[in-house]
Amino acid sequence: MSPPPSYEENVPIQPARNPKGPPPPLPSRPPRPSGTAPSSVASYSNVNSPRISLHPPPTPSSVYGSDVGEDRPQLPPRRPSAASTEGSPALPPRRPSRPGSTVSRPSSTFHQRRSSIESNASVFSATSGVSTASKRRVLAPDYDPSSLPPLPVRRPTEPVEETPRLPLRPTISSPNVPLQQEYGNGQSQPPPLPGRPRLPGRPNAQSARSDTASPPPVPLSSRPNLAGLQASKPKATANGNGNRGDAHNSCLICRDFSAPDNHAAQYPRQSLRSHDIGWLANELCAPFPSVTDKARAIFTWLHHNISYNTQAFFSNNVRGSTPASTLQTGLAVCEGYAALFAALAVAAGVEAIMVTGHGKGIGYDSPSRNNIPPANPTGHAWNAFRLDTGEWKLTDPCWGAGHIRSGTQAYNKSFNAMRFTQSNEDFGIDHFPDKPGYFFRADGRSLTWAEYILSDVDMPKTMGSWESEGWRRLSIEPQAKVLRPGGNDTIRFAFTDVCAHWDNERIGPGKRYLPFLEYQGRGDSKKEQKPFNQDGFNYWLDIPRSELGRPGQEVKIIYMSETDGKDARGLTKEAYERWMAAPVGKSWAWSIICAWKLV
Template identity: 40%
Template structure:
């Protein structure tokens, strides 16, 4: 079969198109046997290639995908054949090839070698090429429009992610100083009036003028009421005229320094404002409990029905009272009249669990029985109440010595209650300790209302719950076991008798807080206490108070020196040099006068009357607090 004459191609694109066409046609036919290596070796060498034309290097597309796929090192090592694209120089005819597939194979190889040479000639050196040398592209239309909008936009302060501190509302915990007077405008030289020069010595401020019946005095709301300076200036007194000098209309009046309140007056006003906001009925210590206490005394345990005594008590104790606080108080007082502490079971360690009905019918229980029965009655009456378990500084508690560490936390052994009262507040109470106390191994049924009226912070001084959420402190900060057990002091606290609450004395305010006082410290020791609340007045004690004295020991055979305490109506104190307290080993006592000069009741005796007759008449007293001198 004679060889077919090869077509002539003028351009590379025509040759590649013909190559693709023959490739598609060859795939459609039956596969021909591949030529062996023998005929390829016998093929005569091709004629030498013509001179390669110069091709200009183009770098407009340095990152072409075709160029990235070429290995420059591989193609530089080859010596490819060159196929001329000139139409005048036609390729010489190839020698005769026996198989047609062998001719096609060599044709495809020449085209591929030409394509490799073309790609290598267009390849750009990565060493010599620098992208930064290219000129910057001109901005697009979108970029120009956005830049014009930015220029036309007015300058605005960016919003701060957090508000500045300067605009935060100030805390109104303490009244601020009065506002400064506004600055006066500077007058022209022609209209200016010579101002009188202030004298170097301190000027005496005139007293505040009294207001007449027509003018209304300003309402004192503290110094942070934000009144306008013009309004406050009208209430200020006018400056007295200076002899020989004209009075200027623009001259500001003097600042009334004499009428400026002191810090003590400010704090007293704050306390008075707070107490005025919450009436005396809001103070549990001064509240009138006569109605709930009277109801609690009308239903003794023996008269209760044996069928559902809990529901009956909830109805008769709490039904007549509209206040949640009074309901809780009536249940608390009922325990004092009807439930005794089971000392036999406690000391013999034969305590058994009893239901609330069994406790009411038996009339005796331990602390857990008090708490569970109180909760049962309160819940049936519609009160929200829970049982709180933890540690109590009651029978068996021993204060730590100086330098001792508290034991590991073990809040157990006692139980009390928390009940919601008026306003939704949680109130801590101890019905067990409020009904009476243990003296030795005997139970003394003595009503202790302070176990209901104590604030939660005061209540927590002797009660530590297992769950810290049951402390219910007003500040929301729970105390730790170490703070509770030590009382925040290093050593024993002073010995406090149980009659301090009857005298209206707040136990947390008693100082010194340590039982032992050194006489060699060289300091001035202050003995002080305060009333249990700001509402406590002489009317709470039947119209008059009993006199409280500080007893200082003296030498052997000498009578103790008794000194009345100073007071401002709320705080009571007395300062004594440590070296004048007395001999080492003796006790300093705080006592209350009970009888004096033949009077069985010493209520109303004043300190001046006591000092005038001391040592010349009979008297009696009872101890309140005791310290030991070391």
């Protein structure tokens, strides 16, 4: 069995076959003789008769001829059939179809010829023709206008007297008011409404107004205190997290992140009920409506729970990681920190991305202006996320979680909040993205590789704890890596806090350490340590250039971290001088945060 043809296949059309050959031509039918009702019409009723001839239905003229009185020839005798020899019951006489009709049709003719379609068509056509010819057309009588009855006389239209109207008022719509209107009392004004009965025990308002010349005094004792209501309302805040609406929350650097920081510390990685990214993101960020606080909670959580994989880094065995693997192991390099930060932020509804490029981290040596290395924006990864204001903010969760100790390969998990809050311009000093549009500077510029390399070439070297203590690196003076001793001039050493309203105790790690300038002095005498002057924002100290020392020595900014085995936070200049003047034995510890080289 062959399949049916497709829509593209041409199928030849086969002509119809007639096994018996074409039918013989039909003989012409002789005209029917005139008569009232042809009784020989029944010859068409037997379709099995071999003498039946098929013809188209005859027209009235071919059946009856052109004249009514013309003799009509008789049909040839029909061969009797078995059905015709049997008698059929007589039908009741049929009422004429219309009064006055001159043609009567035997009812038996129509009931005996139902088995032949051709015969029925012929009889119906003949009968219709006979009926049509015998009908008389009835026409309506001719129209005679004089025979119509006359129309009634129309009464003349009486003029209607218009009532005068008042002029319209200058409004959108005014009713038509007559000049004079009579009321039932014979007056032109409506009668006054009946007075309302006065309630018992209630004074009449009209009489009260007439008796007193001024309204009664307002009871001030029940008036609400507007100043008290305003004071009881919550203050508007810049971050929307319930903090005080003062200047401390007006900038991101000194914003109070104690709520997200404390909340993030409640979810140690080893005690998590689930390592699902979505679950952890919801636990860390759900309490905070601000996207900035959500990102800060993630940033702080990474500091507490992810450690830098120093073993893989120093053995040159760093392998690719995923956010799930970093969460599982608790170890990562910069790429693992950035990928996990982005995954948690996106799951919490924060728009965040991971940025790759170059970072001036461990092992980086600042070149000279005459020896700029070729561009190589690879080797580091960090993040960018959108703040509540819609601006993109750069952050480095890896460098914010801790640092590697100098001269060792040990990892020190120390929180550096400035890697979350510092401006994008300061962030770009030691971060160069591989895509120019990821600097996110306020001026919209994208630095060149040379500008990036030389941005801190003249800046003194600072340590990691510099920014964690809330001091701004770009404010250090003098802006140079090396100093020339000797001469009669004076050099001012100075720096500032990260912002004018920074509170290191409220936002930073605690009370301030007291910074000192350490230099060699004249000859080979004992090193000098002099505390900086400060006013709460600025730190400064003027030293003659001749007092700095000899070439090859260093000038450093240090702070006293311990005194007599105790933490030296909160030590003031006056307390330090009293402590130094005491005749008892003393012990102390210093930390270096900045240094210049004498040449």
